[in-house]
Amino acid sequence: MGNIQQPGKCHSAPLFHPESLKLAMPLDEATERTVQWNRDTVRSLLSQRHSNGRLMVIIGPCSIHDPDAALDYASRLAEAAKQHHRELFIVMRVYVEKPRTTVGWKGLIHDPDHAQTVGQSSPDLNKGVLASRQVMLNVAKKGLPIATELLHPLLAQFFDDIVSIGVIGARTTESQTHREMSSDMPMPMGFKNGTDGGLKVAIDAMTAASRSHTIVGVDNEGRLGYHLSRGNPDTFMILRGGSQGPNFGSEHIQNAEMELLRAGKTPSIVVDCSHGNSMKDYRNQPNVAACLADQIVAGAPITGVMIESNINQGRQDVPNNGDNQCLKYGVSITDGCVGWHETELILNRLAVAVRERQAGPAMVESILTMVTANNIENEKHQVKVHTSDITVSV
Ligand SMILES: O=C[C@H](O)[C@H](O)COP(=O)(O)O
Numbered sequence: 001m002g003n004i005q006q007p008g009k010c011h012s013a014p015l016f017h018p019e020s021l022k023l024a025m026p027l028d029e030a031t032e033r034t035v036q037w038n039r040d041t042v043r044s045l046l047s048q049r050h051s052n053g054r055l056m057v058i059i060g061p062c063s064i065h066d067p068d069a070a071l072d073y074a075s076r077l078a079e080a081a082k083q084h085h086r087e088l089f090i091v092m093r094v095y096v097e098k099p100r101t102t103v104g105w106k107g108l109i110h111d112p113d114h115a116q117t118v119g120q121s122s123p124d125l126n127k128g129v130l131a132s133r134q135v136m137l138n139v140a141k142k143g144l145p146i147a148t149e150l151l152h153p154l155l156a157q158f159f160d161d162i163v164s165i166g167v168i169g170a171r172t173t174e175s176q177t178h179r180e181m182s183s184d185m186p187m188p189m190g191f192k193n194g195t196d197g198g199l200k201v202a203i204d205a206m207t208a209a210s211r212s213h214t215i216v217g218v219d220n221e222g223r224l225g226y227h228l229s230r231g232n233p234d235t236f237m238i239l240r241g242g243s244q245g246p247n248f249g250s251e252h253i254q255n256a257e258m259e260l261l262r263a264g265k266t267p268s269i270v271v272d273c274s275h276g277n278s279m280k281d282y283r284n285q286p287n288v289a290a291c292l293a294d295q296i297v298a299g300a301p302i303t304g305v306m307i308e309s310n311i312n313q314g315r316q317d318v319p320n321n322g323d324n325q326c327l328k329y330g331v332s333i334t335d336g337c338v339g340w341h342e343t344e345l346i347l348n349r350l351a352v353a354v355r356e357r358q359a360g361p362a363m364v365e366s367i368l369t370m371v372t373a374n375n376i377e378n379e380k381h382q383v384k385v386h387t388s389d390i391t392v393s394v
Pocket residue numbers: 062098099100101102103104275334335
């Protein structure tokens with residue numbers, strides 16, 4: 001850990017400085033280039049340029065609690081990403097901070113040993129920050145782009161060089177501080193709709209994040225300071241359902257597209273198969289994904305999907321006795337997730353849908369080429385080309 005001193009465990013302790021930690025645990029040059037490339041790919045998919053109809057899939061555990069299991073998951077996902085690279089741009093959820101409705105385990109950064117959950121000794125944030133950055137470095141080295149929820153603006157500084165997509169959750173989309181932070185981030189940022197299902201907070205957040213703001217933070221010497229953010233033009237909306245019900249149906253997606261256009265935004269929409277859209281039951285996620293696949297075939301403006309997935313399905317509580325050895329391997333300790341087998345089925349289904357979407361224009365193009373080659377444009381008869389989502393008269 002270079003020259004970083006590990007502060008002792010107590011209820012009040014100094015935390016590593018983000019810049020020192022980045023120096024001690026740097027990105028190698030190849031990974032740094034890959035991160036830039038991944039961010040550019042996300043920007044391109046969001047602006048619907050050069051995307052070749054690829055679908056962004058933000059997928060992975062609800063939260064990371066076991067770094068070994070997270071890497072096992074990442075290895076599987078990296079294989080799947082290779083297999084489906086023509087259709088899907090797969091981004092791994094590496095969520096190390098969890099927003100809670102009231103209280104609960106707040107993620108690997110805050111409590112890597114799940115100490116607080118079981119009322120034991122105080123959690124060790126320095127250990128959590130180290131473990132979280134290490135997981136992210138290892139996942140990034142596999143070539144996988146990383147998505148994470150940025151919850152605490154100061155903690156975001158530990159990962160802002162490595163994350164390809166930042167997400168602001170439903171509980172914080174309306175927060176001015178989170179909008180300011182988003183305006184300062186070097187990666188595209190997604191905003192969830194509010195917990196009540198309202199889209200306006202997410203659209204307002206996109207507008208706010210696109211502007212320059214005064215940012216109060218800590219400088220490289222650890223002093224309180226401020227600077228002006230540049231404003232972030234790369235933002236998108238995530239439909240996650242809410243207390244009024246799910247919002248993944250075609251009418252919801254059309255409505256979101258209309259609202260975004262009305263606000264002068266590019267309609268970049270990612271749909272979360274979990275949370276309010278699964279009614280917090282992971283077993284509903286495959287059905288939500290199947291509905292989205294059908295809409296993709298039909299040409300719906302869906303830029304991406306989000307899925308909560310893990311090695312094994314379901315969820316578990318942290319054992320009361322604090323014995324982490326009792327935890328089942330690869331099972332979420334926050335929201336329930338689909339298991340790996342189901343994950344593969346969902347990815348296959350989405351890839352097939354995207355192939356159909358991609359085949360549409362390509363098929364038309366090849367027929368047009370054929371028509372031109374045979375020099376029959378002026379012939380009277382009409383050829384009707386039907387694809388899943390378009391009808392073209394030549
Ligand atoms: O994604 C995880 C949860 O939905 C989120 O952290 C809120 O969880 P809670 O309502 O159990 O606190």
